[in-house]
Amino acid sequence: MTTDQQTPLRVALLGGGVVGGSVARQLITQADDLAQRIGRPLELVGIAVRRAGRDRSDLGVDPALFTTDAAELVTRADIVVEVIGGIEPARSLILSAMEHGASVVTANKALLAEDGPTLYAAAADHGVDLYYEGAVAGAIPILRPIRDSLAGDSIRRVIGIVNGTTNFVLDAMDSTGAGFSETVERAQALGYAEADPTADVEGFDAAAKAAILSSLAFHSRVSSADVHREGITEVSARDIAAAREMNCTVKLLAICERVEGPEGQPGISARVHPALIPLTHPLASVREAYNAVFVEADGAGDLMFYGQGAGGDPTASAVLGDIVAVARTRVTGGRGPGESAYADLPVLSIGQAITRYHVSLDVADKPGVLASVATVFATQGVSIETVRQQVVTDDHGDARAMLIIVTHAATDAALSATVTELAGLDTVNEVTSVMRVEGN
Amino acid sequence: MTTDQQTPLRVALLGGGVVGGSVARQLITQADDLAQRIGRPLELVGIAVRRAGRDRSDLGVDPALFTTDAAELVTRADIVVEVIGGIEPARSLILSAMEHGASVVTANKALLAEDGPTLYAAAADHGVDLYYEGAVAGAIPILRPIRDSLAGDSIRRVIGIVNGTTNFVLDAMDSTGAGFSETVERAQALGYAEADPTADVEGFDAAAKAAILSSLAFHSRVSSADVHREGITEVSARDIAAAREMNCTVKLLAICERVEGPEGQPGISARVHPALIPLTHPLASVREAYNAVFVEADGAGDLMFYGQGAGGDPTASAVLGDIVAVARTRVTGGRGPGESAYADLPVLSIGQAITRYHVSLDVADKPGVLASVATVFATQGVSIETVRQQVVTDDHGDARAMLIIVTHAATDAALSATVTELAGLDTVNEVTSVMRVEGN
Known part of the structure; x- marks a missing residue:
């Protein structure tokens, strides 16, 4: 190895929660494998946390790596991994990291769905990579297949079960015949729903993912605000029973379609709502808190991607895959595929x-x-x-x-x-x- | 655009069959989209065919592009797409293309499974890309997810239904109760099985794919000859009925596992054989000629990738995705991820x-x-x-x-x-x- 190949790539981690902790642990335990796969070692240079002093000895990380000064940390890394979530300070930190020449890996669906174009433009301006596979459907490789594998195809429709909480609730209602409220309580007791389940059951989380999927699939700019959104709070035991009678089940779906507007002009329909799907459809058999994304393309036909949509280790798996990818482009030169919004299709109203x-x-x-x-x-x-x-x-x-x-x-x-x-x-x-x- | 961005990347196509024809057609009809996604236009500079003079007007391609001189064609392209199949002349043409500086996209599972390392070494020597998503499971993005998305994870097991013919036959035996021979005849009549079905029903095709999947998943070198292989010719209607009684179904599986040898040393088990799987397993619901690959990883947990495993347009979709990928690295500089065999795990015998x-x-x-x-x-x-x-x-x-x-x-x-x-x-x-x- 030459010296250059031995110089570690510096990784800064923003966020020491469930996902961040899993990423940190694996950067350490899998260091040899990662170095082999990348061609250069990775060095974890810091973990930005909100509060100092919490015991994090379970991560096996040198305590000196923890810092509350995220703004300083992003200035001294080749790769910045953002797993804080939310809009600010995540956005400012990512933009600062790029200005300082770092490539960025994030799992921040809310930020990407609200203000992705700002981040994509900054990545292009600074010639760095921005990868975010962990933002949609946890461990399931779905963004890379859409962006890369299907880059020579024409996607007609993406239908996703992209929120584990609502799928768990609807699946449990289907199996038990119970109503919405008592099932949400059971999901909360089992750890499948948050104390405040609003973001999940009202479809906000799924809408952010629908925006990201639509943008990638149709090479256009779609934000959360463009996505028509209906949650599952109105779904009753009677609705589920009625679905059964039709050999259907009820799922909360994120639907992204290439459609024609009233004058035949091309556009996008992006929407999140509960819907009946036939039991024979591959998405119908997605049980419990699993996620799946069904893709219909002109050439490829029907594809489905299935797996765990949330959780520390699954999401960390997606984040680590992105870390390896951006590290590889650091080693080989060049840039990974960036944003592509050339088609610039309008999002049609739900009425259309x-x-x-x-x-x-x-x-x-x-x-x-x-x-x-x-x-x-x-x-x-x-x-x-x-x-x-x-x-x-x-x-x-x-x-x-x-x-x-x-x-x-x-x-x-x-x-x-x-x-x-x-x-x-x-x-x-x-x-x-x-x-x-x-x-x- | 600068001049450089307008200079087309030259694409040479080796093979004008079902897949090649579909690739050629889409290079022409989707030229604008492909140029936008790549950042430079693609120009189809030739299609090498075995016999001149056949009417290929259905492809919409300038007849002057057809040539029987493949050896000459590969010397004047930036990207060579090999969809001839078989070992020779495919191997020599690919090696020559790389020597002349071209990146290569191929769907040739037999060649990759027999002599992949020669091709990978040539790609590395000449600093070009070698992509082959179409070689396994047709349109289903599976190689890129394993190589890129899961690059930061540790894969334990890959179980694939990777041969559409045998899945069609076993599924039909399961639905109808009919025996093997009559079901193969029915599959032949419907176009799901070749006149000589040996490569499919004896598991040769699946074994080649198992070799490719094992190599990628475990960063080692596994060839077809390393894969234990049993076909489905001995599967009887009685076996299928016995499976049903156990709430199982019979599938021809390509299984790639990270295992421990007798002294605890790490190794790979790579095998193709019919097996019972529970009806509750996601692979059990893969019907007709569909393919699916189930991946178990330490971080990601269980993933499944599902879709059409064969056919002109689906395979062409995978090939076109690879063309866009290698074209992008031509535009941005750098190289895509190459072969990685650093783990160098031995393949254990079937007995282990x-x-x-x-x-x-x-x-x-x-x-x-x-x-x-x-x-x-x-x-x-x-x-x-x-x-x-x-x-x-x-x-x-x-x-x-x-x-x-x-x-x-x-x-x-x-x-x-x-x-x-x-x-x-x-x-x-x-x-x-x-x-x-x-x-x-």
Whole structure:
């Protein structure tokens, strides 16, 4: 080896939490393997933490490496690993690191989804790499396959189960028949849901990931704010049972589609919402807190990527893969693939999305009801695929007539207008549930 | 754009078959997108074919591009794409291309599995890239995730369904209850099996892929000849039915494991054989001719990659992804990650593999049989997990006593010796079937 090959690449770690701790531990225990794979050793030069003094002896790291001065740390590294999360100070630290010539690895989905273009531009300006595989679906390699493996293909659609908490909750509701609130409590007790589960159950986390996936898949700029978002708090045990009757299950999906706007212009539909998918769809068998991303491409056809979407070691695995990748470009020269937003497709409104609806109506039990309901669909130009009439017993022991309707594909605007009009019919007592149907 | 950014990268295509044709078509129809993603345009400078004069107007390619002089073509390209297959002339052409400074993209699993190290060494000597995502599992991004995404992790095991023909046959046998021969005929009629299906049903194709996967996953050199190989020709309808009774299904698996040898030294087990896997394992739901690769890593946990394993457009998608990747390193400078065989682990014999057996015995229907059988297992140090006794009616209408035994994990050598000894017992009429059990 020449001297140059023996000079370590300096790694600065921002954040000493669950992911940061796992990264630090593996940088030390796997040092020999990493050096062989990169062609030069890595040296952990510091770990920025918020509070000094906490006992971190379990990491096996020299205590002198801990610092509360993150701003100083980023100025003396070849590779900066940001696993603090949140917008600030993460953004300023990443930008400063790049200004000082460091390549950056981050798992910060919120920051990338809110302000990715600022970071991508800074990376390009300073000729450094910015990698972020850990930001979406934990350990599952999904960003690199989309950015690199499918770089010669044309992606039509990405459908992801990208939030483990909501998948655990929906899967448990499906297995037990329990309601939403009690299932969330159980998930909290088991450590699958946070004390405040809002970011997960309201779909904010999944929306950030949908923004990142859409940007990469369609070579455009999509931010969290562009993503239509509906959570799972309104999903009832009755909805899950209705899905079962249709040989479907309910999943919270992050959907990124290449679509045509009203005048045929290309655009992107990016949305997060619960939806029915058929039990025969590969995503239906993704159980518990697992994640999976289903990709439909013109050449490759259907692909699925499956694995653990969260947790210290899985996310650290993705972060370490990125560390090796940016270290390799330091050794060989050149730069890894940067941002690509050349297609610059607009994000269409949710009303322009093409989808299917599953609508349950509590209706008057008298002749002519179906005719009046069907007329509303026809007026809105929405075609009906199936109608089922059934009598159910409500909570008071009274018999109620139900109409369960599944539509063909139509714009969400037309479907939404149909539901609004149905709710106003004299013959409709209540629109019991409305869910989209995906994955056909 | 500067002049340099407008100068096209010259692409030479070796092979004008199904994959080559799809690559050529997409180089032309997607030229603008590819140029944007790479930063420079690609120019198809020639397509080497075996015979001139065949009508290839469907490709939309200038007829002047076709040549039968592949040796000349590879001297005037920046990127050479080899989709001829086979050992020669593919190897000589690839080596010549590298000598002339070209990076190479190939989908040639047979060549890589037989003589990969020669190609990797040539790529390193000449400072060019050698990419081959299309060689394993068609469109499914699996080599890049193993090589790049998991580069900071430690892979324990790779289990792949990497041959579409055999998966189609086994899946059809499972669904219909039909035997092997008639199912192969049906697969041939549907285009899922070749007229001579030997390479698929005898496991040669899967063994080449297992060699490539093992080499990458364990940073060692594994060739086809190192891979223990058993095909599916002996799998009977009765085996499939027996699997069902155990809530399992039969799959042809390519298994690459990091194992310990008899003295605790690290090694690799690389093998291809039919095996029972539980219906609850994600690989069990891989139907028809689909492929999937299941990866177990220390950090990432369990991952699965699923998609189409063959076909012109899917394989072309993988090839085009590689073309973009090697073109990008031409634009940015540097080199992509090369071969890494630093771990240099030995491949252990099949006898040293740790596995489980499912054994069906046709036994005499008298007292003491189970005792004599159990004694054989005990003598060989093989622990029994379950025993089931049942009486079945054979083809002649006679009742036969059967013992179905599933073992705990043991070395294949001990299991194999056990079966040999069982076959010699007076109380055993016949060892009806022996299959390994994987994926627990």
